[in-house]
Amino acid sequence: MSRILMEMKGITKTFPGVKALDDVNLRVEEGGIHALVGENGAGKSTLMNILSGVYPYGSYEGEIIYEGERCEFQKIKDSERKGIVIIHQELALVPYMTIGENMFLGNERGSRYNVNWNATFTQAEELLETVGLSEPPQTLVKDIGVGKQQLVEIAKALAKDVKLLILDEPTASLNESDSRKLLDLLLTLKKKGMTSIIISHKLNEIAYVADKITVLRDGMTIETLDNEAHVIDEDQIIKGMVGRELTNRFPARENVAIGEVSMDIRNWTVHHPLAPERKVVDNVSMYVRRGEVVGISGLMGAGRTEFAMSIFGRSYGVNISGEMTLCGKKVKLTSVQQAIDNKLAYITEDRKGNGLILSNPIRVNTTLAKMDQVSRFGVIDKDKEFEIAETYKEKLRTKTPSVEQNVGNLSGGNQQKVLLGKWMFTEPDIMILDEPTRGIDVGAKYEIYSIINALAKEGKSIVMISSELPEILGMCDRIYIMNQGRFVGELDREEATQEKIMTLILKQGAKQ
Structure with a gap:
């Protein structure tokens, strides 16, 4: 039997008007990967914020036992000194600092008055190699993608001699390829003896990587499932999370009468605002009809968000060209206010930053x-x-x-x-939904899907951008596939499959 590295006993946390955690217990074994799952508001992040010292001792009831010792963390530095490091969903990297500088920020190499830059970049390079990143440590963080930034965060944690790594929704902003790389890295670090706690709403990833799965519901511990054989299916996890079986992940679409074309985009081209010579969207054409849900699928960086924002009052890009027709009338929307006045809405993927x-x-x-x-x-x-x-x-x-x-x-x-x-x-008559279920649980997703179906039934035109292929296939009447700024295919609901979408992306990507 594995040694218990950390135990949380009887944890209760109350915020004004709500009990976030109610007598929660958690035991984490050394050298394993322990998953925390539950609906939004179940208390997962709150529990980890208590463990890492974000919520100080005295602001909650219960106790934390780590390596056999009772801990009373007052701040994050206290938990980090013990080797407990948390990586939050919103990455804590400074874009205009180098990778190496970010990795040792607050943990600098050298003396109190002098940073040893040789040691900083040498150690950074070694740690980057450990997490599988080949970028020079002198590279600015803003010049690498989100998937690589997640790996930098893990390298940053390794620089603090981490023993227990906590990851809160580490793959929420990643495509499937980058997500798998990160999960495989966790499995590699596990072989080297590191212990991890992972919070995620992507249940297929949890089933793949976790040895133990603790389910929280309404601030209480429901059960801890043994998954060392990796045979637990997603339906079993969902039942614990929501207290019932979800027989269908997507609500049934009623027979909605698809009407006339409400938005028609022709030969749309958008250039990068900081590098005007570069096309971000290249000669794209599409249309959507009343009562229709149209999906835009593609890998991260394909240009989906840039395309959507450029349509919405040119809120992204420069040197934009092409034609837009709304409800049979040609328009040129040069501001967000004009877009709103013309019954167009854009629901951003970044609800916390921009929404x-x-x-x-x-x-x-x-x-x-x-x-x-x-x-x-x-x-x-x-x-x-x-x-x-x-x-x-x-x-x-x-x-x-x-x-x-x-x-x-x-x-x-x-x-x-x-x-x-x-x-x-x-x-609005037309709603563009950019990653509408990012970072939310399976029960809340179902409610959002039901709202989208209700809007379509009212005759609204829905354009849905999503990185999750099952979501695109389960919700959309037609699907445009985007890669490297271009539409590389269009599929009807009946003919669309994950394999066909990925084949279009990869084949067209190889040609370009």
């Missing part, structure tokens, strides 16, 4: 995109704001004690509902 103001309540966030509806002569009618926010809270079944609750206190799935409500309030 919502986390420090403001739901009431404020819901009406942000259409302020003229709740104000007169520059004065906001807060009663009207409240009434509208309440309407969308009920309509979207957002779980919150009040619309006065700050959005930052909500789970990811409920934040996504607030973002959807914000854009539904603008009464």
Whole structure:
């Protein structure tokens, strides 16, 4: 039997108006990979923030036993001194600093008054080799992709002599190829004796990599599953997470009457804002009809988000050319306000950075995109704001004690509902949804899918960008496949498969 490296006993954590954790217990064995799963708001990140000292001792009840010793961490530095390192979902890297500088930030090589740059970059190079990165440590972080940035975070943790590595949604922003590389790295580090705790909503990845799986629901420990043989199926995990079986991952689409073309894009080309000679979107054409859900699939960096943002009032790119027709009328949208006025909405993939103001309540966030509806002569009618926010809270079944609750206190799935409500309030005809279920659990995903189907039934035109192929196949009537700034194929729902989509991407990618 493996030695218990860390144990959390009777952990209870209360925030104003909500009990986030209720007598939670967790035991992690040395040299294994332990997964934490649960719906958004189940308490996974809160539990790990307690373990890593983000929430100091005294702000919760219960105890932490690490390597046989009772720990009372007051800050992150306390847990790091013990070899416990957490990598949060939002990466903590400084874009305009080098990889080497980031890896030793706050943990500098050299004396108190002088950084030893030779030692910094030499050790950085060794650690980068360990995680499988060939980039020179002098490379700026902004010049590498998100998948490589995740590996830099792991190398940064190794620089702190990590014994217990905690990863919160490490593959949420990665494509399947980069995700598999990261998971295989964890398995390699496990062979070298490192212990990991991984939080993820991607259940296929959990089943692949984890030895033990602890399920949290409503802030309580439900069960811990033994997965050393890696035979646990996703349905078994889902049943523990949501308290019931989900027989279908995607809600059934009713027979929606597909109407006339609402948006037609022809020969659309977009150049990079910082390198105008480079085409990011290259001669793309597409259309979407009323009541239709159209998917755009492709690997990260294919140009999907850039294309969507350039359509939405040219909020991305320079030297944009091509034709746009909305509801039979040719238009040229040169600002976001013009896009909104023409009944177009873009729901960003970055809900925390660009979509919502986390420090403001739901009431404020819901009406942000259409302020003229709740104000007169520059004065906001807060009663009207409240009434509208309440309407969308009920309509979207957002779980919150009040619309006065700050959005930052909500789970990811409920934040996504607030973002959807914000854009539904603008009464758009066409909605572009960019990664609408990123970082949310399987139960919340189903609710978002149901909302999308309801919008299509109302006659809205939906363009859905997603990196998850099962989601694209389960939700869309037609699918455009994008690679290196171009559309390389179009498939109807009946003929589309994961194999066909990936074949189109890889074959066309090899030609270009």
